[in-house]
Structures are given as structure tokens and as C-alpha cells.
Amino acid sequence: MTETKILGIVTFIYFVAFASYLVSLVFKSPFWGRLATSWTAVGFLSHTSAFVLRWVRSYEVGAGHVPITNFFESLVFLVWTIVGLYLLIEIRIKNRTLGTFVLPIAFLIMAYLSFSPSIDSTIQPLIPALQSNWLTSHVLTCFLAYSAFTVAFGLAVMYFLSGTNYSIALILPKQEIIDELMYQIITLGFVFLTLGIFTGSVWAHYAWGSYWSWDPKETWSLITWLIYALLLHGRLMRNWRGKRSALLSFIGFFAVLFTYIGVNFLPGLHSYLK
Amino acid sequence: MKKFNRLFLSLLTSVRFTVILLSLIAIIGIVGTFVPQEEPPFLSGLSRVFSFLQFYDIFHSFFFYTVMGLLTLNLVFCSLQRFWPSWDRFRGRTAGKGKYTVKKFITTTLPFEVIREEMISSLRKRGFRIIPSRADGELSAHKGQISLLGVYIVHIGVVILILGALISSLWGIDGYVDIGEGETVETITIKGKEGKVWRLPFQLHLDRFDVEFYENGMPRQYKSYLSVLKGNSLINRGTVLVNHPMKVDGFNLYQASYAQKPDFARIEILTGKEKVGEVKAKEGDGFSLPGETKTHVFLLRLEANFMQMGPAAKLAVKAPGGEYVFWIFQNIEEILADNPGILKQFKILNPSLYRPYTFVLKDMEARYFSGLQVRSDPGAPLVGIAAIIITLGLVIVYFITYRYIYVQFQPSSTGTDIFITITGLRNEKRIENELTRLLRGIQA
Numbered sequence: 001m002t003e004t005k006i007l008g009i010v011t012f013i014y015f016v017a018f019a020s021y022l023v024s025l026v027f028k029s030p031f032w033g034r035l036a037t038s039w040t041a042v043g044f045l046s047h048t049s050a051f052v053l054r055w056v057r058s059y060e061v062g063a064g065h066v067p068i069t070n071f072f073e074s075l076v077f078l079v080w081t082i083v084g085l086y087l088l089i090e091i092r093i094k095n096r097t098l099g100t101f102v103l104p105i106a107f108l109i110m111a112y113l114s115f116s117p118s119i120d121s122t123i124q125p126l127i128p129a130l131q132s133n134w135l136t137s138h139v140l141t142c143f144l145a146y147s148a149f150t151v152a153f154g155l156a157v158m159y160f161l162s163g164t165n166y167s168i169a170l171i172l173p174k175q176e177i178i179d180e181l182m183y184q185i186i187t188l189g190f191v192f193l194t195l196g197i198f199t200g201s202v203w204a205h206y207a208w209g210s211y212w213s214w215d216p217k218e219t220w221s222l223i224t225w226l227i228y229a230l231l232l233h234g235r236l237m238r239n240w241r242g243k244r245s246a247l248l249s250f251i252g253f254f255a256v257l258f259t260y261i262g263v264n265f266l267p268g269l270h271s272y273l274k
Numbered sequence: 275m276k277k278f279n280r281l282f283l284s285l286l287t288s289v290r291f292t293v294i295l296l297s298l299i300a301i302i303g304i305v306g307t308f309v310p311q312e313e314p315p316f317l318s319g320l321s322r323v324f325s326f327l328q329f330y331d332i333f334h335s336f337f338f339y340t341v342m343g344l345l346t347l348n349l350v351f352c353s354l355q356r357f358w359p360s361w362d363r364f365r366g367r368t369a370g371k372g373k374y375t376v377k378k379f380i381t382t383t384l385p386f387e388v389i390r391e392e393m394i395s396s397l398r399k400r401g402f403r404i405i406p407s408r409a410d411g412e413l414s415a416h417k418g419q420i421s422l423l424g425v426y427i428v429h430i431g432v433v434i435l436i437l438g439a440l441i442s443s444l445w446g447i448d449g450y451v452d453i454g455e456g457e458t459v460e461t462i463t464i465k466g467k468e469g470k471v472w473r474l475p476f477q478l479h480l481d482r483f484d485v486e487f488y489e490n491g492m493p494r495q496y497k498s499y500l501s502v503l504k505g506n507s508l509i510n511r512g513t514v515l516v517n518h519p520m521k522v523d524g525f526n527l528y529q530a531s532y533a534q535k536p537d538f539a540r541i542e543i544l545t546g547k548e549k550v551g552e553v554k555a556k557e558g559d560g561f562s563l564p565g566e567t568k569t570h571v572f573l574l575r576l577e578a579n580f581m582q583m584g585p586a587a588k589l590a591v592k593a594p595g596g597e598y599v600f601w602i603f604q605n606i607e608e609i610l611a612d613n614p615g616i617l618k619q620f621k622i623l624n625p626s627l628y629r630p631y632t633f634v635l636k637d638m639e640a641r642y643f644s645g646l647q648v649r650s651d652p653g654a655p656l657v658g659i660a661a662i663i664i665t666l667g668l669v670i671v672y673f674i675t676y677r678y679i680y681v682q683f684q685p686s687s688t689g690t691d692i693f694i695t696i697t698g699l700r701n702e703k704r705i706e707n708e709l710t711r712l713l714r715g716i717q718a
Contacts, residue, residue, distance in 0.1 A: 062489070125488045128495050128516035128529075191668050198661040207517045209528035209647040210448065211657055212439070214333045216307040223303045226296045233296075237289040266307055 003057065004121055006050040007076060011110035013043035014083070018107055021099035025171055033096045037087075040103065044083045051080060058123045065126050068139045071264075072121045075113055077139070078260075079106045081147035089151065093181065097173055101154035134203035142196035142221075146256055148189030149228075153253035155182040156246040163243075179242050182249060183235060190228045197221055216266040220259040227252040286344075286351040295345045302341065306332045334443065346436050353429045360422045363678075366405035370416055370678020372697035376705050380713070383689035386411075389716070390683060393692075396715035400708070402679065413681040421676040421699070427667030435660035442653030447472065450530060452643045453480040454537070458503070462648045474648065476523055477503040481511075483642040485532065496532050498644040514646065524650050531645035536576040538639040539587050541602070544632040552636075563631060569593040576638060583609055585638050591628040598628045602635045675699070677708060 020036030023029065054067040054076075067073040086102045113119060155178055162172040172178070200218070201211040212218060231248040234240035240248075285291050313330040314321055328335035362368045382389055393413060394404055402415040449462030449472055458479040464470040482499040495515060502510040502522050514520045519528045543551040543563065551564045555573045563569050572590045580586035585604040590597060602625045603609055610616065617624045626632040675698060682693040698705045 125490070125492060125494065128493060131495070132517045187672050191672055194668055195665060198665065201657070201661065205654065206519060207528075209519065209526060209530070209649045210651070211442075211654060214306060214311065219303045219307050223300045226300045226303075230293060230296050233289065233292060263307070 003050040003054040006046055006053065007110065008114055010043050010047045010050065011107065011114055013039055013046065014079075014103055014107040014110060017043055018100070018103035021096060021103055025097055025100050028171065036096060036099055036103075037090065040083060040087060040099065044080070044087060047076075047080050047083065051076065054123070061123050062125065065130075066136055066139075067123070068143075069126060069130055069135070070120065070124060072113060072119050074139070074143070075109055075119075078143050078146055078150075079109050081143045082106050082150050085144070085147045085151055089181075089185070095173065097171075098151070098154060098158065098181075101158050102151055105150055105154065129207050132203055132207060134199055134206070138196060138199040138203055141192050141199055145189045145193035145196050146260060148185050148192060149224075149249075149253055149256045152182050152185045152189060152249045155185065156249040156253070159242070159246040175242060179245060182245065186228055186231060186249060186252075190225075190232060193221070193225055193228070197225065216263040217259060220255065220263050224252060224255040224259050227255050283351070286348050287355050288348075289352065292345070292348050292352065295341055295348060298341050299338075299345070302332055302338055305329060342436060342440075346433055349429050349433060353426055357426055360426070364419050364422045366403075366414070366416065366419075369414065369680060370676070370697055372676065372678065372699045374699070374702040374705055375695060375697040376702065376709055378694045378696075378709060378713075379691070380694070381686065381689065381691050386683050386685050386690045389690050389692065392716050393681060396712055397679065399715060400712055402677070411683050413683070414679065416676070416678045418674045418676045420670055421674040424667050424669075424671030424674070427670060428664050429667075431660045431663035431667055434663065435657055438653040438656030438660055440653070441656060442651050445652050447525075447648075447650045449648050450645060451478070451648060452533070452645050453478060453498075454535070454641050454643045455480055455483050456641075474525070475504075476509065478527075478646070479503060480644055483532065483644050485642070496529060496644075498529060498646065500527070514644075526649050526651070528647040528649070529644070530647040533643045533645065534578065534640045535643050536578050536585065536638040537641040539573060539576055540636040540638070541573075541587065541589075542634040542636050544634060545630045546632075550631075566593075571633075574599070578638070578640060585635065587635050587638075589633060591631075593628065600624055600627045602633045604635045604637060606634070675704070677705070679712075 017036050017039035020032050020039055024032035024036055051067060054073070058064055058067060068077045082102065083106050086099065086106075089098065090096060113121075158172055159175055159178045159182065162169050162175050162178060197218075200221075204213065204218075205211040227248060231240070231245060231252065234248070235245060309324060309329045309332070311331060311333070313325055317325050324330060328337065332338060359368070363370055384392070390413065394415075397404060397415045400417070402417045403419070405414045405416065407414055447464070449464045451459050451462045453459050456479075458477050459474075460477040461471045461473050464472050479501040480498055481501055483497070484499075485496045486494040488494050498514045500512060500514060500520065501508055502512075510522055512520045514527050514529045516529045519526045521527075538554055538556050540552065540554050542549055543553070553561045555561060557573060557576050560570050560572045563571060570592050572592065573587060574590050575588040577586045577588075580601065580603070583603055583605065586601050588599070588601050590599045600622050603623075606625065617626075621627060625634065677696060677698045679697075680695045684691040684693070694709065696705055696709050698708075
């Protein structure tokens with residue numbers, strides 16, 4: 001079985017997991033909750049195996065590199081980090097509500113990958129600029145940041161829903177709890193984004209001869225960083241909690257999306273991600 | 275004036291001002307990605323406004339420097355204003371303060387001295403540092419107090435980073451040069467300054483250039499073998515690859531690009547079907563025609579692939595009767611097969627324009643040109659140090675947790691009453707857990 005087939009199945013598993021989380025949330029059923037966690041875990045493990053398989057296969061076709069070097073591979077890796085991070089959080093906070101908000105994001109990205117005709121899923125050899133030891137640490141730190149911000153976005157959605165008068169508000173955790181968790185996840189994302197920018201700078205210093213060139217992706221990573229820096233400072237210094245935090249988490253997530261995908265439509269040095 | 279000073283100072287210590295500045299930088303970034311960072315050659319209407327506002331080089335604009343300068347001042351003033359209270363707490367001189375506080379009252383049959391010693395040893399076991407206190411009936415301790423200073427470490431890092439970036443942008447040299455195999459250069463073109471040329475303190479000679487390809491035709495790696503000369507003596511020799519720059523005399527040489535450019539052309543000269551001569555020439559060369567002394571032919575240009583029609587050369591024949599300019603092609607037969615009649619239609623494509631001669635481009639010798647980026651960046655080491663400091667500071671802020679505990683003992687008729695207050699910056703639940711573990715240590 002090739003890794004693309006496995007990824008197709010993983011997409012389906014993530015959908016089933018999302019549906020189970022939803023059922024467990026709506027009917028307050030611990031059984032469906034355990035089922036949802038199991039599906040997520042199975043999906044994650046299969047996803048991992050697909051990742052490893054692609055890595056191994058890249059050596060067979062003579063390309064030989066970590067599969068994180070084009071748009072297809074990076075999205076697969078992004079979903080992998082999102083689901084992995086979510087599972088860690090679930091184990092830590094012992095609450096499954098968040099799954100209803102994170103798993104659909106994972107499912108949607110995976111579905112987009114399998115159905116979009118414009119995405120090239122073939123294994124390509126590395127262009128000279130990508131042949132560097134910094135590749136892995138740069139992509140890993142950036143994607144851990146992206147996934148943390150994605151989870152924080154899920155929490156922001158939860159926060160707003162929890163504050164409404166709809167009946168769903170009754171089955172969600174209290175706003176203060178969501179707010180606190182969101183803050184912690186954003187903290188994690190912020191540290192990783194900082195590391196991602198720094199590792200990228202070091203790499204750029206060796207590859208492009210400049211640690212910072214105001215390339216659109218660089219600029220937008222800085223904008224993203226500033227938005228979350230604003231959130232953290234506002235929270236600590238001016239007690240911006242709840243609504244303002246959640247709103248900034250929303251805006252920050254759109255900056256993440258633009259940094260990751262939007263800038264590909266602008267000319268720049270990161271153009272191999274198209 | 276005094277009023278202005280006070281206003282300025284209050285602005286510099288205001289977090290609201292920080293928010294405004296950070297937002298401004300974000301907006302500048304948005305403008306900088308959507309407005310191309312290169313001024314168009316002709317200005318009109320909107321582009322004139324953009325040019326006036328320095329939008330085409332926004333990251334080097336006066337406005338951007340001003341915002342960054344104000345941010346640095348704001349950062350320094352805000353940090354200074356808040357530093358001493360944190361320092362006193364770090365030294366244990368003032369009581370700790372946190373977002374979350376848990377209070378607990380317990381009573382024990384043990385006498386005061388015993389429970390106090392028990393408490394101290396339990397606190398020490400949990401990694402707390404006991405703060406010496408004047409009164410006997412109280413006890414205070416903290417741990418992870420370095421976390422209180424983390425934010426200042428991050429801010430120092432950011433200031434150093436901005437300073438390094440400023441040095442880079444003021445004194446850095448960023449240029450590029452194309453060197454053909456076997457060529458020597460000693461000047462580079464400065465980027466973004468409309469062809470401004472800068473003389474290097476050494477000469478670069480490209481000994482050899484290598485490209486390797488993957489099976490699908492993508493370049494795998496390319497490599498320049500360089501000799502660095504000063505005057506007539508060789509001072510360094512090395513290779514430059516993508517991702518592997520070479521250091522020379524305070525400059526870094528980076529492999530940026532490469533190109534294969536035609537160098538020499540072999541041209542056959544015919545009259546009718548008869549070959550009367552053959553020349554080898556490079557761009558700019560001139561040669562004369564056999565038997566004619568007053569007519570000169572100049573090779574104006576060589577193109578590896580001219581208008582998708584393959585290798586081509588542009589010739590100018592200067593004869594007493596006038597000047598004839600035309601292109602000749604290596605693949606002339608294929609071009610004619612595809613476009614019959616094209617020679618009659620376009621004079622400029624006719625190799626027999628100057629009668630009775632016909633010029634035939636036999637082949638070309640191509641040469642590799644290595645595109646090198648040459649940079650000297652005096653700010654880079656400072657930026658590197660700043661990155662390490664910021665990372666360290668962030669780890670201290672977010673991954674070391676600060677706890678402060680204050681205990682009051684009161685001898686009672688049955689033993690001792692103990693009031694415990696424990697406080698921390700994050701997460702109520704974890705503070706409670708900390709307290710539970712502490713008390714468990716005592717009961718054991």
C-alpha cells in the first residue's frame with residue numbers, strides 16, 4: 001500500500017473521529033468519547049506510518065529526504081502535528097470537548113489534499129537551497145507553532161460558542177477554563193514560532209546570505225509573531241482576557257494561514273512551496 | 275517644555291503605546307508585502323504618492339526607522355520602570371505576588387519549633403529557597419524566582435536584535451557579481467541601488483564551475499571553485515556551494531545562481547554555395563570579409579535561445595554603401611521548414627541580406643557564469659547573540675514556574691495553628707497540587 005492510499009484512509013478515520021467527538025459532546029456519552037479518542041489515535045498512528053513510508057520511499061526513488069519539502073508534504077505534516085498536539089492536550093486535561101473543534105480542521109485539510117487537483121503528491125528531489133541540516137529544525141518548529149495556533153483557534157471558536165445563548169453553550173466548558181487553556185497553548189505556539197523564525201534566519205544566513213530579507217513569508221511570520229506578542233502583552237499588562245484574547249487568537253490564526261498559504265501568491269524566496 | 279517632557283515620558287512607559295507601535299509595524303509589514311519593494315521606472319498618480327511615502331522601500335523608510343526607534347525606547351523605559359520591583363522580589367526582599375493564590379489553614383499538635391523545622395525541610399526538598407526573615411513566627415520561601423527576570427532577558431535580547439539589525443542596514447554591504455569561468459572580477463554591483471558598483475578589497479577568479487543534475491533535469495548542486503587574489507598573490511582558494519558560503523576578508527561569498535551564456539560563435543561565410551571563410555568571434559568582435567578591405571562585420575550579440583528559435587547571433591555589416599543588421603540562426607533549416615517565406619517577410623532574419631554573402635552560424639561555445647552574492651554584515655553576530663538571549667529568556671518565562679509561599683505559625687493551646695499562603699503566576703490547580711505535596715511531606 002502506498003502512503004497516499006493510507007492517507008486517504010486516514011482522512012476517513014479523522015472524519016469518523018470528529019463525528020464520534022460530536023456525538024459524545026451532544027449526548028454527553030463517555031463511551032462515544034472513548035471511541036473518538038481511539039479513532040483519533042488509530043488515525044494518528046496510520047498517519048505516522050504513512051509519513052515514515054514516504055520517507056523510506058523517497059530513498060527508493062533517489063530523492064532521500066524528510067517528507068516536508070513541498071506543499072503536499074507540508075500539509076500532511078501540519079495535520080500530523082495538529083492531531084499529535086491535540087492528543088497530548090486531551091491526555092493532559094482529561095477533557096474531550098476540544099476534539100469536536102480540532103478534528104474537523106484536520107479532516108478538512110486532509111480532504112482538500114486528496115481532492116484538489118492542483119496539489120502535486122509526487123516525491124521530488126531537493127533543490128540545492130533546501131539541502132541543509134536546518135531544513136528539519138526550521139520546518140519542525142514552524143509547524144509546531146502553526147499547529148498550536150490552529151488548536152488555539154479551535155479554542156477561540158469554543159470560547160465564543162460558550163458565551164452564546166444557544167444550547168451548545170450548556171455542554172461546553174466554562175469560558176474561563178477555555179480562556180486559560182487557549183493562553184497556555186498560544187504561549188507554546190509563540191515560543192515555537194520564535195524558534196522557527198530564528199532557525200529560519202540562521203538557515204537564510206547560510207543559504208541566501210542574509211538573515212532577514214523582508215521576503216513575504218518572513219514579513220508575515222513577523223506579523224503573526226507581533227499579533228501573538230500583542231495578545232500575550234495585553235493579557236499580562238492590561239488584563240485582556242476572554243473576548244479580546246479570543247479575538248486576537250482569531251486574527252492570529254488568519255495571519256498564520258496567510259503566512260503559510262497566502263504568501264505563495266506573492267513573489268518571494270520561499271517560492272518552492274507552491 | 276516640561277509638560278512635553280512629562281507627556282513624552284508617560285508615552286514611553288505606556289503599554290498602550292507599545293500596542294500602537296506593534297500594530298504599526300504589522301501594518302508596515304502588510305504594506306511591504308503588497309506594494310512591490312522596487313520603485314517603478316515611471317511615476318504617475320498613485321505611484322508618485324507611494325514614492326513620496328517611501329512605500330517602495332518601506333523597510334528602509336524614515337517612518338519605519340522612527341517606529342523601530344520608538345519601540346526600542348518604549349521597551350527600555352517600560353522594562354526599567356518595572357524592573358526594580360521584580361528584582362526585589364527575586365532577591366526575596368518583598369513578598370511575592372501572583373495571579374493565583376491559594377490559602378490554607380491547618381492545625382497540629384506538634385510544637386511550633388518542630389513543625390517549623392519540618393516545614394523548612396519539606397520546602398527545601400521541593401526545591402524552595404528559604405528567605406531569611408526577621409520574625410520567628412513566620413516563614414517565607416520561593417522557587418523558580420529566575421522566572422521573574424525572564425521577561426527582562428527577552429527584552430534585552432530584543433533591543434540587541436534591533437541594534438544588530440540597525441548595524442546591518444547601515445554598514446552592511448550587499449552586492450552580487452556574475453563571473454564567467456576563467457574570469458577575474460574585483461567589483462560587485464550593490465543591490466537595490468540602480469547598478470552602483472563597489473570595489474572589493476580583493477579579486478575573485480573563477481577557476482571552474484560545476485553543475486550536477488538529477489535524472490529529471492533539476493539541478494542537484496552547483497559549485498564554484500574560486501581563487502582569491504590580492505595584488506598578484508593568491509590569498510585563498512576554496513569552493514562555494516548553495517548553503518555553504520565561503521568567508522574571505524570579512525566578506526561572505528554565497529552561491530546564488532548560475533547561467534550558461536554563449537561565449538564564442540563559429541560563423542561560416544559563403545558566396546552562393548561556396549565557402550569562402552570561417553571566423554570564431556565573441557560579442558563585440560569585428561572581422562573583415564575575404565577580399566574586401568572596406569567592409570567590416572561586427573558580432574553584436576549572442577543568444578543561447580533567441581525568441582524560442584535556438585542559438586542566434588546578431589551581425590552588423592558596415593559597408594561603404596550602408597549598414598546591414600540581421601540575425602543568423604544555428605537551426606535555420608528547421609526555422610525555414612516551420613515558417614516558409616519568413617526571410618522575405620522580415621529582412622532582419624535574412625542571413626543573405628548583404629549580397630553576395632551568406633552568413634551561417636555553425637555553433638557556439640557556451641561558458642558557465644556563476645552568480646555570487648557578496649555580503650559583509652557587521653550586525654549578524656549581534657543578531658545571533660540576541661536570538662540566543664531571547665530564546666533563553668522565553669524558556670525562563672514560560673517553562674520555569676514561580677512560586678512564593680508565606681507561612682505564619684501561631685502557638686495554640688493544643689499545639690500550633692498554621693496559616694499558609696501560596697501564590698504563583700499561572701494555573702491555580704498546579705499551585706494547589708504543589709501545596710498538597712508540601713503538606714504530604716510534612717505528615718510523613
